[in-house]
Amino acid sequence: MKVLCFGVGQAGGNVLDALLRYEQRTNADYVVDAVAYNTASTDLRGLDLVPEENRILFGADEVSGHGVGADNELAAELAERDSQQLLRGTDGSPTSTADAFLIFAGLGGGTGSGAAPVLAKHLQRIYEQPIYGVGILPAADEGALYSRNAARSLKTFVDVTDHVFAFDNGAWAHTGEDVAAAHDSMNEELVRRLGILFASGEVSESGTVGESVVDSSEIINTLRGGGISTIGYAASELPESDDDGGFSIKGLLGGGSSSVDELDSINRITTQTRKAVLGRLTLPCDVDSASRGLVVVSGPPEWLNRKAIERSRTWVEEQTASMEVRGGDYPLPESDHVGVLVLLGDVSRSDRVAEVRSTAVEAERDRRDREANDAGADSEDDSEAVVDDRLDT
Ligand code: GDP
Incomplete structure (x- = not known):
């Protein structure tokens, strides 16, 4: 994008x-x-x-x-x-x-x-x-x-x-x-x-083997409707390529030329998805208060397992109780990591926003009290007007 x-x-x-x-x-x-x-x-x-x-x-x-x-x-x-x-x-x-x-x-x-x-x-x-x-x-x-x-x-x-x-x-x-x-x-x-x-959102379908690459309209649609979003990310380092005869379960089972084991790739993607959502988000919030989501799985194309991406998307859907979670991949042929980014759109409950909000209300109340004291009058209490009423925190 x-x-x-x-x-x-x-x-x-x-x-x-x-x-x-x-x-x-x-x-x-x-x-x-x-x-x-x-x-x-x-x-x-x-x-x-x-x-x-x-x-x-x-x-x-x-x-x-x-x-x-x-x-x-x-x-x-x-x-x-x-x-x-x-x-x-x-x-x-x-x-x-x-x-x-x-x-x-x-x-x-x-x-x-x-x-x-x-x-x-x-x-x-x-x-x-x-x-x-x-x-x-x-x-x-x-x-x-x-x-x-x-x-x-x-x-x-x-x-x-x-x-x-x-x-x-x-x-x-x-x-x-x-x-x-x-x-x-x-x-x-x-x-x-x-x-x-x-x-x-910038990868073109041509020239990659990514079968469901994310495009800018998916990012824009995830953000449509406004609000506040948060982003989680987690990555796992990949083992050195074993093309030179190293250990590979798939190799032992006689599976294709790629040395990537399907089970390993599914585990890595689903685990990193959980870490991305349950780890530190850019804004800590109640994940189930998000209205929409987008899961982007990045890494070398041979590691981007479709089943795992779909499983991760469904898991985020369950966590957010939202039916609108998109998923896609972002092929990075040279990368030595599989990474999962989760964008949660329009979150409505965040303790941190609530904390900022209550400190703000108190500070505003103090300020008005001081002003009223100076003027020898009662203060008018509309201090709540300083805060964001879009969030139900
Ligand atoms: P302004 O220049 O008047 O807009 O003021 P600042 O941008 O310095 O705003 C102060 C707030 O921004 C404080 O909460 C700072 O901690 C934060 N801040 C300032 N610089 C940075 C930065 O480079 N990164 C981050 N994350 N926060 C910053």
Whole structure:
């Protein structure tokens, strides 16, 4: 699936840069162009692979390139005011070749949190393609202000995009580890999943033996209807090829020229599917609250056993209680792994989102109490309005 990518704010730009690096490293080609936006000029300068001419500073009249701190309302205002300038980011991009647009942002900070939904809204007015957000949730120990920003921004982001891929910094930082120090490794985990998903939708049927390769319409259909999604991934290293006379059950039984044992391949694929879903998801959630799913099995074509892929798909269907789980393969002739990626779309219950939401409500209540105290009046309690009411958490 070809994607046109936008990174907004520091996290947005960093993750976009990491995706470009991953694309380069894997010799893939699914990013048609990459544009980064910020109110802080130093953050734009720190980027590596986003082309210089595609780094756009906005709000400079008001904040002179110094950023907005954690003030996401100011960022939204500046983005709205400079919306024409934001849209000029696609000048010169081959927009019609993109199957989808992707906007990356950290939802707890200022610039990305406030401006990413504004950018989505304006792109939505102009382009036909689906617009997906990649929203990064702050870890709980990053403070109540970040949670408050994230709860608000997530709600708006879900409303103005066709789907939001969520990534939870809280779930991916190891205990005791500083979240900022873990950004690079978290970005790697996120872009590997996104990279595999987009690259899988790019394989053409011709020239591969994959019998049911995933195509971009299957990804788009899995995300149709909107909401928040989560992605799981697990991989198993393959034994060295035993073409030189090594041990193979199939060989012993006189089976064909390939040294791949069918039972081994079925076991590996079904086990990795369970690990992908029951292991760490980009956003921890109740798996049975997902509305749709997509299972992508990657690896050398001789390992992509159809029966196993179908079995894995059915297993995910059972886990999610959804009748809409798609499955397909992604042949990688040179790979030494079998990997399984599971995309769960429109999840409605996530403890982490609930936690962000309740911290946000508390922070909002405190803020209003303080304001009312200062003014000597009773506070009006509509603090729940800050949070996402789409999820029944
Ligand atoms: P902005 O520049 O004002 O949009 O603010 P940031 O993008 O720095 O947003 C702050 C949030 O993003 C916090 O939750 C940070 O932990 C997170 N963040 C910042 N950089 C990265 C990054 O490279 N990767 C990840 N996963 N999170 C990041």
